[in-house]
Amino acid sequence: MSADNCVGNVSVPLRNLLNSIQCIRDRVRDGEANESDGAFNISNFWDTLNQAVKAVSQEATKLSLAFSKPPLPSQQDGEKLADSILKSVLTLSTVYYWLPKSQGVSLRRQVRDATVEVLEGVAQLVEVILSSPLQSLSQEQLTSTGGVWSACDQFAQLPQDNKAAVLVVLSAQIGVVKDAIEEIEQALAEADDPYSDVLDDDQGGDEPRGNQDTYWSEKDRSVIGPCQGLMKASAACLRKLTSAVKANGDVSTSQNLAQLDDLADITKEISPCVDDLALCLYPPMDYSGVESNASKLATLLKKVLSIIRSSHVCGESQLTWVQFLDGAVDHNLQKAKDLIHNS
CATH class of the missing domain: 1.20.1420.10 (Talin, central domain)
Structure with missing residues (x-):
C-alpha cells in the first residue's frame, strides 16, 4: 500500500x-x-x-x-x-x-x-x-x-467555590484599573507632551512642534485631577470589596451565592468605564467626552456601592468605607464638572 x-x-x-x-x-x-x-x-x-x-x-x-x-x-x-x-x-x-x-x-x-x-x-x-x-x-x-x-x-x-471565583474576577479588575491609573500618572509626570516618545523620532531639526493638540493646557490638567480621583475611587472600591468578600463572603445559601454573582457581574463593568475615561483625557481634550465618561463612571460606582451595601458581604465595618467612597465619587464628579464649565 x-x-x-x-x-x-x-x-x-x-x-x-x-x-x-x-x-x-x-x-x-x-x-x-x-x-x-x-x-x-x-x-x-x-x-x-x-x-x-x-x-x-x-x-x-x-x-x-x-x-x-x-x-x-x-x-x-x-x-x-x-x-x-x-x-x-x-x-x-x-x-x-x-x-x-x-x-x-x-x-x-x-x-x-x-x-x-x-x-x-x-x-x-x-x-x-x-x-x-x-x-x-x-x-x-x-x-x-x-x-x-x-x-x-x-x-x-481553578477556584474551588463561587467565593473564590468572584475573587478571581475582582483581582483581574484591580489589575486593569491599576494599569490605567499608572499610565495617566506616568504621562502627567513625564512631560507637558504625552506623545513626545511617539512623535520625537519624526521631528526634523531642533524646532519644537507647533501642534498644541499634543499638549495639555493648564485647564486640561486641572480637569484631569478629579477624573483621577474617580479612577482611584474605582480602585479603592475594588480593593475594599475584595477584602469584604474574603472576610464575609458566604456560599452556603442560594441568596448569598446570587449576591456574589451580582457583585462579580457589576464590577466587570468598572475597568472598561475607567479605560474610556482615561483615553479621553489625552490631548486634544474633548471636555464633553470627559464629562460624559466621568458621569458614566460615577453612576456605575454608585450602583456598585449600592449593591455592596445591600449584600451580605457588607457588615458594620464595611459601611464606613462604602459611605466614604460614595461621597468621594459625588465630590470628584462635581469638581470635574465645575472645572469644565467654569474656567
Missing part, C-alpha cells in the same frame, strides 16, 4: 475525531448546566473532574507520540487512538455538565472556560497532525501538545 493511501486511511478517523471534538466544544461553550436534584457533592465533582482532565492530557500525549515519527499508525490503530481520545473528551464534558448553576454562575463560567480551552487545544493538535501526518515531530505539533498540557494544568489553579 502506498504512503498516500496510508495517509488517506488514517486521516478518516482523525477527521471524524476533529469534527466530534469541535461539536462537543461548541456545546460546552453554549450549553446550559444540569440543575441538580438534591444535594451536590462539590468535593466529588472536583476529584472526578481532575481525573477526567488528567485522562485527556494522557490521551493527547499518546496521540502526539503515535504521529511523531514514521511509520504511521495503521487505520485500525488510528481508529483506536481516535476512539480513546474521544472517550476522554466526552467524559470531561460530561463531568463539567454536572456542575449546576446553583453552585454559582461565576464558578461555572471559569470551569467552562477552562474546559473549552482544553477542548480547543485537543482540536488544534488533531488539526496539526492532519496537516502534516508523514513528517517527523514538527515544532507546531510540539507546541500544540504543550498547549493541551498547559490547558489541563490550569485546572489545578
Whole structure:
C-alpha cells in the first residue's frame, strides 16, 4: 500500500475525531448546566473532574507520540487512538455538565472556560497532525501538545467555590484599573507632551512642534485631577470589596451565592468605564467626552456601592468605607464638572 493511501486511511478517523471534538466544544461553550436534584457533592465533582482532565492530557500525549515519527499508525490503530481520545473528551464534558448553576454562575463560567480551552487545544493538535501526518515531530505539533498540557494544568489553579471565583474576577479588575491609573500618572509626570516618545523620532531639526493638540493646557490638567480621583475611587472600591468578600463572603445559601454573582457581574463593568475615561483625557481634550465618561463612571460606582451595601458581604465595618467612597465619587464628579464649565 502506498504512503498516500496510508495517509488517506488514517486521516478518516482523525477527521471524524476533529469534527466530534469541535461539536462537543461548541456545546460546552453554549450549553446550559444540569440543575441538580438534591444535594451536590462539590468535593466529588472536583476529584472526578481532575481525573477526567488528567485522562485527556494522557490521551493527547499518546496521540502526539503515535504521529511523531514514521511509520504511521495503521487505520485500525488510528481508529483506536481516535476512539480513546474521544472517550476522554466526552467524559470531561460530561463531568463539567454536572456542575449546576446553583453552585454559582461565576464558578461555572471559569470551569467552562477552562474546559473549552482544553477542548480547543485537543482540536488544534488533531488539526496539526492532519496537516502534516508523514513528517517527523514538527515544532507546531510540539507546541500544540504543550498547549493541551498547559490547558489541563490550569485546572489545578481553578477556584474551588463561587467565593473564590468572584475573587478571581475582582483581582483581574484591580489589575486593569491599576494599569490605567499608572499610565495617566506616568504621562502627567513625564512631560507637558504625552506623545513626545511617539512623535520625537519624526521631528526634523531642533524646532519644537507647533501642534498644541499634543499638549495639555493648564485647564486640561486641572480637569484631569478629579477624573483621577474617580479612577482611584474605582480602585479603592475594588480593593475594599475584595477584602469584604474574603472576610464575609458566604456560599452556603442560594441568596448569598446570587449576591456574589451580582457583585462579580457589576464590577466587570468598572475597568472598561475607567479605560474610556482615561483615553479621553489625552490631548486634544474633548471636555464633553470627559464629562460624559466621568458621569458614566460615577453612576456605575454608585450602583456598585449600592449593591455592596445591600449584600451580605457588607457588615458594620464595611459601611464606613462604602459611605466614604460614595461621597468621594459625588465630590470628584462635581469638581470635574465645575472645572469644565467654569474656567
